[in-house]
Amino acid sequence: MSEEFNLIDRYFLPLCQPLFEGEVGIGDDGAVVTPLAGHQLVVVTDTLVKGVHFPNETCAYDIAWKALAVNLSDLAAMGAIPAFYTLALTLPENEPAWLSDFAQGLKDLGQRYQVALIGGDTTRGPLTITVTAHGWVPKEKAVLRSGAQSDDLICVSGTLGNAGLGLKLALKRLSESEQAWLTEEMATSCLQALNHPQPQLDLGLALRGVASAAIDVSDGLLADLGHILEQSSKGALSALGAEIYLDALPLSNALRRWVSNKRDWSLPLAAGDDYQLCFTLSEEVWEGLQQQAAKLGVEVHAIGRVTGENGIKIKQNMRSEGSVDEAWCHALNAGYQHF
Structure with a gap:
């Protein structure tokens, strides 16, 4: 097994819960999820870059927490219930201690809101984290930016x-x-x-x-x-x-x-x-x-x-x-x- 797959299995596969029976998360070419009846899917994405979106000295746990939290915040603004997320992680090197702390940050916040990691990608390069979060909102009930009126x-x-x-x-x-x-x-x-x-x-x-x-x-x-x-x-x-x-x-x-x-x-x-x-x-x-x-x-x-x-x-x-x-x-x- 390649070093990349070892990394994924060790640190990120345990974050693949909760999923419903019959759904597929990490480990295949793509995730398979079941749409929630009567709902629409809300999709949000944020990228965090070292030295731009967080100070260089920020610890791995805090980086992970924030990378997921800012996406959940976007879902909150639209009145959506978080369901699952994907992670694209670019790392300068494979550091087990750093990855363990990073995965723990994702786990702690993900468990709090019952949101599962269902896939993503890892590659080598300057530290960059992209999370795409998905949530459900009842059909035509999403809270948008476009409804404000004078005197509100x-x-x-x-x-x-x-x-x-x-x-x-x-x-x-x-x-x-x-x-x-x-x-x-x-x-x-x-x-x-x-x-x-x-x-x-x-x-x-x-x-x-x-x-x-x-x-x-x-x-x-x-x-x-x-x-x-x-x-x-x-x-x-x-x-x-x-x-x-x-x-x-x-x-x-x-x-x-x-x-x-x-x-x-x-x-x-x-x-x-x-x-x-x-x-x-x-x-x-x-x-x-x-x-x-x-x-x-x-x-x-x-x-x-x-x-x-x-x-x-x-x-x-x-x-x-x-x-x-x-x-x-x-x-x-x-x-x-x-x-």
Whole structure:
């Protein structure tokens, strides 16, 4: 047996559960799965490259967790139930200890959400991980980016900016004074947000038939909200815009301390890697969604409103006139750039 097949059998074949009887996962030319009756298939893909999507020193376990989690987050944004995934893994060399930790990261997250690895590919080269995840959603019930309407509330789950601050910590880009603002608990929490994002799958299911549009926050709140506005504007009479209120943004203690000392809102607004959900809905269903989220143990926050005026305006609060430094707002809207 070749070294590649030995690698697959040792580290990845054990991740091929759960599958239903009669289905085929790793070990053949392709996987065989049974469609779920009355459902549509949702397919999402993300590629992580060493030094681009994670720091060079990131451990194998964290890389694997994040590679799968960011895909599950996309499924959550569409209201899908995760089913299975494939993995294309490019490695500079075969390191058993690294592969063991990598496989454990996939196993721990996969078992949590009962999602099976059903196939993929391995090859030699610069460290690159591509995961393609598949999920099921009842026919015509997927939550899309394209349904937002003027006067809808703009909402997010969890808190924003922790992963951005975690990246600064991981890359050692904080000055001594900046690092002194953070307790050890705060620093650990931010690094956890960066390396172990928690896909909001339960909330995604609750958004079916309630949210008018949704997206996960990967490239930054403003950039991803911009995608909702762009797609939703195609079906509107005029281009949609948004107002975001700084005093409504959900911040952890670490981010509150950062903003208080730096007067810098770029982390919660544009840093990305939060993998929380940003969604829009009518004010009439907001209270019911809050109650449902509370039962799920998920925090949700209304942070702004969709408007009929093109562009995203950032205000100090709902009552303030004009936007905060429009040139600064425009720069933040770009978010993470893939090219």
